[in-house]
Amino acid sequence: MNSYHDPELDDILHEDDLRHIAATLSSAQAPEPPLDDAFRTGLRRQLMKEAWSMSEGRESWWRRVFAPPGLAWAGSAAGLLLIAAVVVWVGAQPPGVNTIEVHGNVDGNRNVALQQPILVSFNQPMDHSSTERAVQIMPATTVTFSWAANTLAVQPASGNLAPNTQYRVTIGPGAKTASGKQLSSKQTITFVTQPPATPAPTPTPRATPSNALSEKSLTSLSGTTALRGQWSADSSTFYLIDGSGALKVVPASGSGITTIAGDGVTALSISPAGDRLAYIREGKIEVLTFASGQTEEIAPTPTPQLLGWAKDRLLWAAADGIYGADADGSSQQLRALPRAGDVTVVSIAPDGARAAYQTADNLLFVLNLASGSSVQVGQANATFAGWSPAGGQLMYVTDDHTVVADTQGNTQATLARGDASWSPQDAILLGGDTDLYQVRPDGSNLTKLGSGSYHTPVWAPNGTAFAFARGGSMWTGVAPPLPPQPTTLDQATTIVNAFMKARLDGDSDNAGTYLDDNGKKAYGSAGMSLIVTGDPKFTRFYILTQEITATEPDTAVFVVRLVLTRDKIDVSDYEETLTLVRDPSGRQLLIDQASAGSRHDLGKGAEVVSVDVELDSVAVTFDSDLDPGTVTDGVYIADSKGKRVDAGVTYANRTVTLSGLGLKAGGQYRLVVLTSVRDVLGQNVAAEYDLDFLGPAEKKHGNKKDVVSVSPEPAL
Amino acid sequence: MSDPSREDERELVALAKRDPRQFGALYDRHFQQIYRFVYSRVREQTAAEDVTSEVFMKALKAMPRYQDTGRPFAAWLYQIAVNAIADRYRTLRPTQTLDDFHDLSVGGPALEDVAAQRDELRRIWAMVEALPHQQRTALVLKFQEDLKIEDIAVAMGKSAGAIKLLIHRGVTRLRDDAASLRPVE
Numbered sequence: 001m002n003s004y005h006d007p008e009l010d011d012i013l014h015e016d017d018l019r020h021i022a023a024t025l026s027s028a029q030a031p032e033p034p035l036d037d038a039f040r041t042g043l044r045r046q047l048m049k050e051a052w053s054m055s056e057g058r059e060s061w062w063r064r065v066f067a068p069p070g071l072a073w074a075g076s077a078a079g080l081l082l083i084a085a086v087v088v089w090v091g092a093q094p095p096g097v098n099t100i101e102v103h104g105n106v107d108g109n110r111n112v113a114l115q116q117p118i119l120v121s122f123n124q125p126m127d128h129s130s131t132e133r134a135v136q137i138m139p140a141t142t143v144t145f146s147w148a149a150n151t152l153a154v155q156p157a158s159g160n161l162a163p164n165t166q167y168r169v170t171i172g173p174g175a176k177t178a179s180g181k182q183l184s185s186k187q188t189i190t191f192v193t194q195p196p197a198t199p200a201p202t203p204t205p206r207a208t209p210s211n212a213l214s215e216k217s218l219t220s221l222s223g224t225t226a227l228r229g230q231w232s233a234d235s236s237t238f239y240l241i242d243g244s245g246a247l248k249v250v251p252a253s254g255s256g257i258t259t260i261a262g263d264g265v266t267a268l269s270i271s272p273a274g275d276r277l278a279y280i281r282e283g284k285i286e287v288l289t290f291a292s293g294q295t296e297e298i299a300p301t302p303t304p305q306l307l308g309w310a311k312d313r314l315l316w317a318a319a320d321g322i323y324g325a326d327a328d329g330s331s332q333q334l335r336a337l338p339r340a341g342d343v344t345v346v347s348i349a350p351d352g353a354r355a356a357y358q359t360a361d362n363l364l365f366v367l368n369l370a371s372g373s374s375v376q377v378g379q380a381n382a383t384f385a386g387w388s389p390a391g392g393q394l395m396y397v398t399d400d401h402t403v404v405a406d407t408q409g410n411t412q413a414t415l416a417r418g419d420a421s422w423s424p425q426d427a428i429l430l431g432g433d434t435d436l437y438q439v440r441p442d443g444s445n446l447t448k449l450g451s452g453s454y455h456t457p458v459w460a461p462n463g464t465a466f467a468f469a470r471g472g473s474m475w476t477g478v479a480p481p482l483p484p485q486p487t488t489l490d491q492a493t494t495i496v497n498a499f500m501k502a503r504l505d506g507d508s509d510n511a512g513t514y515l516d517d518n519g520k521k522a523y524g525s526a527g528m529s530l531i532v533t534g535d536p537k538f539t540r541f542y543i544l545t546q547e548i549t550a551t552e553p554d555t556a557v558f559v560v561r562l563v564l565t566r567d568k569i570d571v572s573d574y575e576e577t578l579t580l581v582r583d584p585s586g587r588q589l590l591i592d593q594a595s596a597g598s599r600h601d602l603g604k605g606a607e608v609v610s611v612d613v614e615l616d617s618v619a620v621t622f623d624s625d626l627d628p629g630t631v632t633d634g635v636y637i638a639d640s641k642g643k644r645v646d647a648g649v650t651y652a653n654r655t656v657t658l659s660g661l662g663l664k665a666g667g668q669y670r671l672v673v674l675t676s677v678r679d680v681l682g683q684n685v686a687a688e689y690d691l692d693f694l695g696p697a698e699k700k701h702g703n704k705k706d707v708v709s710v711s712p713e714p715a716l
Numbered sequence: 717m718s719d720p721s722r723e724d725e726r727e728l729v730a731l732a733k734r735d736p737r738q739f740g741a742l743y744d745r746h747f748q749q750i751y752r753f754v755y756s757r758v759r760e761q762t763a764a765e766d767v768t769s770e771v772f773m774k775a776l777k778a779m780p781r782y783q784d785t786g787r788p789f790a791a792w793l794y795q796i797a798v799n800a801i802a803d804r805y806r807t808l809r810p811t812q813t814l815d816d817f818h819d820l821s822v823g824g825p826a827l828e829d830v831a832a833q834r835d836e837l838r839r840i841w842a843m844v845e846a847l848p849h850q851q852r853t854a855l856v857l858k859f860q861e862d863l864k865i866e867d868i869a870v871a872m873g874k875s876a877g878a879i880k881l882l883i884h885r886g887v888t889r890l891r892d893d894a895a896s897l898r899p900v901e
Contacts, residue, residue: 012884025859033755051736
């Protein structure tokens with residue numbers, strides 16, 4: 001980089017170190033950002049449409065239609081306008097010239113909304129009846145036509161397009177211009193529609209004004225700037241060790257502060273049940289039982305340094321190991337520290353199963369008290385920051401970040417650097433000199449709570465109140481709750497989509513990260529391919545159905561359809577059934593089982609494109625408009641013995657709904673679509689379609705066990 | 717001697733001024749760089765798409781009024797982009813990490829040097845993000861987009877001298893903030 005030279009900068013960057021900065025900056029090469037080709041082509045079409053409008057010297061049809069008054073009209077006709085669109089014009093030639101070009105606004109798009117108006121424009125009048133007769137749509141769809149000047153709108157009579165479907169809109173050679181000129185050859189527009197609508201995501205709350213946190217100063221920290229202490233189990237009281245070593249009882253109300261010990265206190269820990277407070281004073285452990293007010297003293301050797309609990313058993317760390325108190329008043333060493341004297345225990349996990357220690361050369365380790373094994377966490381200069389409420393994960397800070405890791409040192413998430421506290425409701429507070437943030441342990445829902453100094457925040461067990469240090473005093477505040485965490489089904493859907501996207505991209509390494517050992521074996525077996533190659537080509541996928549089938553551990557079953565394409569036309573597909581199971585750490589869902597069905601050809605009768613399973617109903621959506629008279633007998637649910645389950649059958653908007661089913665959670669069922677089902681063109685389903693599924697364990701998108709519940713009122 | 721690609725571009729611009737339907741060729745030519753620049757500023761795909769759409773739609777509508785001043789057509793597009801980003805993010809700043817965007821392409825150094833250079837690069841680009849808006853934009857256009865001073869002046873609506881001053885101040889501030897960064901001898 002020393003050879004860097006830019007004549008333009010010679011006269012302003014005289015000094016070597018300035019040129020070095022410039023050289024460093026100029027050596028950066030920005031990689032290509034993520035780009036959706038559909039956006040690029042879609043924007044081009046939009047621009048060209050606008051350009052046509054400009055060249056004609058008038059405002060475009062769609063602008064007039066979708067101007068506010070038009071939009072009002074569109075609103076009143078909601079659900080009616082939907083379409084495949086055709087733009088026909090005669091190039092740059094005046095009317096009457098032989099060349100006729102056909103363009104569709106959605107041509108080639110792969111994510112067309114189900115209810116999306118499509119722009120239409122013609123540069124010369126068309127003969128309406130011949131053009132309408134020349135329009136064909138596959139899959140079979142009942143449509144209506146409307147014209148606005150030289151614009152043709154073809155709209156499904158049902159009001160919307162089918163999801164997950166490739167449409168082919170063909171303008172046959174029978175279409176004529178108003179002057180009688182025929183299209184020289186048929187023109188086809190293809191596009192693919194979006195998946196069915198899902199419930200709107202929970203909005204991220206707005207940043208809360210800093211004065212909305214009900215902050216108040218409770219007491220002086222007597223010469224220290226960091227908060228040391230712990231909340232009582234009922235969140236009503238904070239037990240504080242101040243800068244002079246006094247142990248104080250600070251009610252959240254701020255009044256009636258009392259002192260348990262006037263000085264010499266170096267550590268404290270409240271039992272998980274909240275009934276006892278242990279603290280170290282002048283090398284001895286005092287255990288205060290709240291109910292009786294009695295204090296017991298333990299004088300262990302070597303000197304205790306910090307405290308913890310394993311359920312109701314008191315633990316402490318000393319220079320040479322971790323000790324536990326026995327019921328008879330004696331104590332025993334549970335685990336010796338590796339490199340005793342050269343390491344310092346910094347914390348005992350809330351479950352008492354592990355301890356974190358720091359070496360003299362500033363490396364962080366987690367010691368498993370049962371096995372005695374140690375695992376390094378993070379790199380050099382990793383500093384312990386806190387445990388998850390159950391002790392299964394921990395946080396540490398680096399020069400730049402706060403890192404969430406499991407107890408094996410595997411990074412789970414990287415957050416902004418800050419003083420951290422992890423609530424029982426799985427929200428992490430990140431404080432510092434200038435801001436306070438709240439964030440989920442996976443990095444989601446980052447919300448700024450306030451501006452100002454928020455050092456060493458400590459959540460109360462109720463997950464709403466917190467204490468922190470500011471300006472040499474202890475303060476408390478109240479944090480608004482974070483939005484509910486994603487449901488297990490949402491998490492599983494994210495995993496499946498990422499897994500399938502990696503396969504679609506041919507990235508086997510990335511795809512493999514979503515498989516556990518069983519899943520890897522499944523994709524190594526005959527008939528299964530992680531990366532799908534060959535002709536026709538794997539071009540898209542969609543989730544046909546998804547459900548939670550068990551909760552301990554969380555288990556989700558997905559049926560994913562892989563679509564194979566030749567010359568831009570979807571020609572065949574097959575289904576894979578993926579079973580996702582939450583791993584033993586309880587954090588991650590991985591694909592544990594996978595199986596594939598056989599390929600079948602497309603374009604031969606109606607196809608099932610979405611199946612929504614609930615305990616009391618199953619909704620089956622087809623890509624074609626069906627002959628309603630063929631639905632009642634042709635679509636049904638069978639139980640594990642093959643017996644048809646009684647159901648009420650209704651049909652609307654390409655969807656057959658079987659209701660009143662009373663499915664049993666975990667029961668085996670089969671959706672059957674017989675070949676007697678016909679589309680509106682009279683074409684029968686080519687072959688019987690069967691989809692096996694289990695009775696769902698829970699309702700989708702409802703509140704579940706992993707949804708956060710927060711105490712409504714803080715004890716302040 | 718004239719630059720053939722500039723001559724080619726002038727012809728495309730002249731065509732598009734006469735007939736907006738010819739704008740597609742200019743779009744095809746400049747989409748990638750404008751999108752990349754916008755993305756590097758907003759760091760979010762949907763926002764980048766929105767801003768890029770706005771840039772090209774404004775450019776198309778303003779084509780009849782476009783005056784060829786001898787500067788590349790892209791400089792005008794950058795100008796629209798800079799304004800669009802400023803309008804959209806007047807009160808917001810990108811928050812995502814730069815680690816995944818500014819990558820170091822190092823040709824030649826030994827492997828052990830690459831990591832150090834990459835680290836230095838990330839740190840210094842992180843510091844760029846903390847610069848005042850105008851300095852930051854000037855540095856991005858100069859060092860990331862590789863624009864000439866005169867073209868940056870067009871894009872930012874300032875004089876060439878003002879751009880040089882912004883770059884000098886920006887680089888000097890980076891030097892002062894990065895005490896640990898020293899020329900590699």
